[in-house]
Amino acid sequence: MPTTTYELADGTRRSVEMSLGESVMRAALDNSIPGIIGECGGQLTCATCHVLVLGECYDWFSPPDEAEADLLEVVDDPQPNSRLGCQLVLAEGMDNLTVSVPTS
Amino acid sequence: MTATYDILIVGAGHAGAQTAISLRQGDFRGSVGLLGDESELPYERPPLTKDYLAGDRPFAGMFVRPATFWSEHAVTLLPQRRVVGVDPRAHTVSLHNGDTVGYGSLVWATGATPRQIPLPEPALRGVHSIRTRADVDRLVAELPGVSGVVVIGGGYIGLETAAVLRKQGKTVTVLEAQDRVLARVAGASLARFYEAEHRRHGVDVRTGTALEGLETSAGAVSGARLTDGTVVACEMVIVGIGVVPCVAPLLTAGALGSNGVEVDEHCRTTLPDVFAIGDCAARANHFADGATIRVESLQNAVDQAGMVARILCGGAATVAPSVPRFWSNQYDLRLQTVGLSTGYDQEIIRGDPATGRFSVVYLKGGRVIALDCVNSTRDFVHGRALVLDGARPDIGRLCDPELPLSTLLTTGPGVLTG
Numbered sequence: 001m002p003t004t005t006y007e008l009a010d011g012t013r014r015s016v017e018m019s020l021g022e023s024v025m026r027a028a029l030d031n032s033i034p035g036i037i038g039e040c041g042g043q044l045t046c047a048t049c050h051v052l053v054l055g056e057c058y059d060w061f062s063p064p065d066e067a068e069a070d071l072l073e074v075v076d077d078p079q080p081n082s083r084l085g086c087q088l089v090l091a092e093g094m095d096n097l098t099v100s101v102p103t104s
Numbered sequence: 105m106t107a108t109y110d111i112l113i114v115g116a117g118h119a120g121a122q123t124a125i126s127l128r129q130g131d132f133r134g135s136v137g138l139l140g141d142e143s144e145l146p147y148e149r150p151p152l153t154k155d156y157l158a159g160d161r162p163f164a165g166m167f168v169r170p171a172t173f174w175s176e177h178a179v180t181l182l183p184q185r186r187v188v189g190v191d192p193r194a195h196t197v198s199l200h201n202g203d204t205v206g207y208g209s210l211v212w213a214t215g216a217t218p219r220q221i222p223l224p225e226p227a228l229r230g231v232h233s234i235r236t237r238a239d240v241d242r243l244v245a246e247l248p249g250v251s252g253v254v255v256i257g258g259g260y261i262g263l264e265t266a267a268v269l270r271k272q273g274k275t276v277t278v279l280e281a282q283d284r285v286l287a288r289v290a291g292a293s294l295a296r297f298y299e300a301e302h303r304r305h306g307v308d309v310r311t312g313t314a315l316e317g318l319e320t321s322a323g324a325v326s327g328a329r330l331t332d333g334t335v336v337a338c339e340m341v342i343v344g345i346g347v348v349p350c351v352a353p354l355l356t357a358g359a360l361g362s363n364g365v366e367v368d369e370h371c372r373t374t375l376p377d378v379f380a381i382g383d384c385a386a387r388a389n390h391f392a393d394g395a396t397i398r399v400e401s402l403q404n405a406v407d408q409a410g411m412v413a414r415i416l417c418g419g420a421a422t423v424a425p426s427v428p429r430f431w432s433n434q435y436d437l438r439l440q441t442v443g444l445s446t447g448y449d450q451e452i453i454r455g456d457p458a459t460g461r462f463s464v465v466y467l468k469g470g471r472v473i474a475l476d477c478v479n480s481t482r483d484f485v486h487g488r489a490l491v492l493d494g495a496r497p498d499i500g501r502l503c504d505p506e507l508p509l510s511t512l513l514t515t516g517p518g519v520l521t522g
Contacts, residue, residue: 045429
């Protein structure tokens with residue numbers, strides 16, 4: 001199973017196994033990764049699943065659609081590599097995805 | 105022997121599940137019991153009238169947390185149990201099966217049950233309401249034999265259900281007794297838009313029309329007799345006329361409440377060590393000018409659960425008001441709402457509803473109190489700050505959809521917290 005690593009604000013790292021088709025938000029909730037709340041369950045209505053996608057991993061995903069881009073404007077300290085975890089769905093070949101959780 | 109929990113949560117929906125999750129996130133070390141009347145692990149509710157009903161989402165993907173989560177975090181699940189009595193002095197609850205369970209603190213998160221219509225005969229087949237996964241499974245199992253559906257109630261549940269079933273090719277009639285759909289929750293402009301959209305998809309929306317009675321044949325519903333004298337043939341009736349809060353044991357035990365159980369700003373009931381949260385709890389709401397109301401939304405359930413968990417972990421209770429948020433998906437329309445529009449005296453429409461992308465800004469005395477945004481996440485995002493701000497924007501600028509709402513703020517848009 002592919003592995004995804006979450007870098008937390010306190011400097012620690014958590015690596016979890018993810019299934020294809022699973023979202024970064026869902027994997028975070030299932031593994032109690034702090035800082036990712038996912039209040040609206042992936043409906044692009046809350047922006048509480050903000051992550052930064054590190055390095056070349058950012059290009060693995062198609063760019064945010066308009067609704068996600070709008071929500072990214074109001075997360076804490078948005079960066080060029082900011083994404084909403086609920087929109088990052090693991091596909092074939094995405095092994096060792098690394099994200100950091102800014103609000104953890 | 106009576107089991108006792110430091111925190112007993114009654115109700116395993118979103119509010120109850122989040123309370124348990126937040127307690128452990130807050131490092132609560134005592135015992136936690138999560139009691140509910142269903143057999144399933146805590147699962148997401150909004151998909152029940154959307155993608156789960158449509159058959160687009162497997163139930164296995166709807167759990168709030170995976171099965172292992174609860175035992176890993178020392179939350180004892182107590183499924184298939186119903187509390188029938190509360191003894192606030194003894195700090196115990198009594199269950200439908202005669203058992204007694206003790207508590208240090210009780211968090212009542214039972215939600216509400218769908219209001220029923222009177223049936224012309226007992227055990228009539230074909231009449232449904234939607235609140236649980238079991239309700240949806242029962243309904244879906246009957247669909248192959250159903251050609252015509254009558255949906256009673258033009259609220260969010262009724263409209264979402266109508267959209268799903270219409271897309272499946274059923275003949276759908278929506279009956280709304282008020283003069284417009286969404287009458288309790290939205291203004292006239294949004295209502296007219298949704299009526300038109302449903303009609304465009306072939307749903308027969310009848311406003312100002314109520315059910316007079318059901319026609320039956322061989323123990324199953326065969327038609328709906330309406331107050332306008334017509335009869336609509338159907339094999340299924342879905343009732344979406346609101347919910348009744350499940351609070352009888354608390355009220356019987358002496359808790360204050362009429363429509364739901366009344367709670368203070370910290371979600372405490374008038375019974376000692378008893379909190380109530382989510383759909384069942386009536387609380388003075390800053391966004392309703394202080395009116396005591398129940399808010400039926402996921403955001404409300406999760407926010408109140410988080411606050412009560414913080415209090416139970418010994419933290420300071422924050423009473424900074426959390427802006428109400430809600431969403432509804434029908435056809436390709438994503439509706440996102442901010443604030444509470446009840447009591448508005450002015451509607452400003454931004455954009456052209458004919459494009460399917462627009463928003464309605466509700467004002468009261470010149471102050472923005474709510475927004476309904478259709479496929480307009482930008483207005484939804486910026487609108488929250490306007491509501492929090494109590495902004496009094498220039499109406500001319502508000503009308504112009506090219507001007508982002510963020511330009512009308514007195515402070516920055518800020519994050520979506522609060």
